[in-house]
Amino acid sequence: MNLMNVVIFTSVFIMLAAAICAVIFKDLMASLIATMMVSLIVSVLFVFLQAPDVAMTEAAVGAGLTTAIFVIAIRKTSAKGGEEER
Amino acid sequence: MRKTLYGILLLLFFWYMMKFVNYLPKSPVLQGKGVSNYYLQNDKKDTAAANVVTAIVVNYRGFDTLGEVTVLFLAMTGLLAVLMGLKTERGKLTEASLILRAGTRLIIALIFAYGIYIFVHGHLTPGGGFPGGAVIATGIFLLYASFKDYSLNRTWSVILESFSGMGFVIVGFLGLLKGKSFLYNFLPKGTMGHLLSAGVIPVIYILIAFKVASELGALVSQMMEGEKE
Numbered sequence: 001m002n003l004m005n006v007v008i009f010t011s012v013f014i015m016l017a018a019a020i021c022a023v024i025f026k027d028l029m030a031s032l033i034a035t036m037m038v039s040l041i042v043s044v045l046f047v048f049l050q051a052p053d054v055a056m057t058e059a060a061v062g063a064g065l066t067t068a069i070f071v072i073a074i075r076k077t078s079a080k081g082g083e084e085e086r
Numbered sequence: 087m088r089k090t091l092y093g094i095l096l097l098l099f100f101w102y103m104m105k106f107v108n109y110l111p112k113s114p115v116l117q118g119k120g121v122s123n124y125y126l127q128n129d130k131k132d133t134a135a136a137n138v139v140t141a142i143v144v145n146y147r148g149f150d151t152l153g154e155v156t157v158l159f160l161a162m163t164g165l166l167a168v169l170m171g172l173k174t175e176r177g178k179l180t181e182a183s184l185i186l187r188a189g190t191r192l193i194i195a196l197i198f199a200y201g202i203y204i205f206v207h208g209h210l211t212p213g214g215g216f217p218g219g220a221v222i223a224t225g226i227f228l229l230y231a232s233f234k235d236y237s238l239n240r241t242w243s244v245i246l247e248s249f250s251g252m253g254f255v256i257v258g259f260l261g262l263l264k265g266k267s268f269l270y271n272f273l274p275k276g277t278m279g280h281l282l283s284a285g286v287i288p289v290i291y292i293l294i295a296f297k298v299a300s301e302l303g304a305l306v307s308q309m310m311e312g313e314k315e
Binding site for chain 1: 221
């Protein structure tokens with residue numbers, strides 16, 4: 001049970017917990033942040049599996065751009081009063 | 087009742103996945119047969135690209151990448167058609183905080199330089215056109231989020247996107263004219279590890295990066311500020 005195995009098991013466990021939380025949460029923003037955490041930990045695990053191209057693409061697209069576009073979409077389709085305060 | 091059924095199906099799926107993992111050491115790919123071993127051994131002779139993933143994506147399976155670029159283009163066109171006529175009141179928003187504005191001024195040049203580095207060195211280091219374009223589009227989103235009156239030049243992004251897409255197909259037709267097949271690698275190969283090597287691979291990746299960056303930038307611009315008059 002060396003250090004690398006402990007790190008991999010811990011990150012997989014956190015990823016599974018975040019994926020379950022993404023389904024259970026009622027607030028859309030919190031569920032979106034849980035999805036972003038799953039994407040982030042998956043991109044780290046891709047580096048452990050020796051696939052740096054996939055890890056870079058997953059980090060740039062999944063944990064960056066997709067989350068940003070979802071944030072814009074959720075803010076635009078929620079209650080109308082939230083547009084004046086940033 | 088329905089939840090227990092879902093739980094049983096999930097356990098069955100997990101058991102099937104475990105059986106598949108046990109089969110993996112006996113598969114023919116891990117014993118040296120199969121087309122991926124041919125790519126690994128003959129990459130230096132065929133393309134002289136240091137990054138084998140890039141050589142597979144652009145050279146050996148370049149036609150699939152053309153299909154992927156087409157799918158991206160169709161998705162963006164559909165999305166911009168749905169969001170046409172979107173009205174936002176961007177002038178009413180309050181200014182972003184001082185930390186965000188000052189931090190963006192410090193770091194935005196580094197983000198763009200990193201994105202350009204990723205796609206120019208696509209045949210040498212991990213990465214390529216797709217993550218490079220996505221990093222640049224994320225930088226554009228950071229500019230939109232920090233400064234209230236920033237707006238992307240929509241005309242330039244449309245022009246860049248169309249000409250990059252056309253450039254990819256034109257490079258393929260040039261390969262057809264000079265060599266034997268569509269997307270044939272007709273530029274000189276050079277030595278592996280140098281910037282100007284691997285034939286037509288860096289040219290194609292630069293075109294793909296321009297296309298992806300301008301597409302995603304136009305999408306972010308349309309969502310953040312709606313139609314421009």
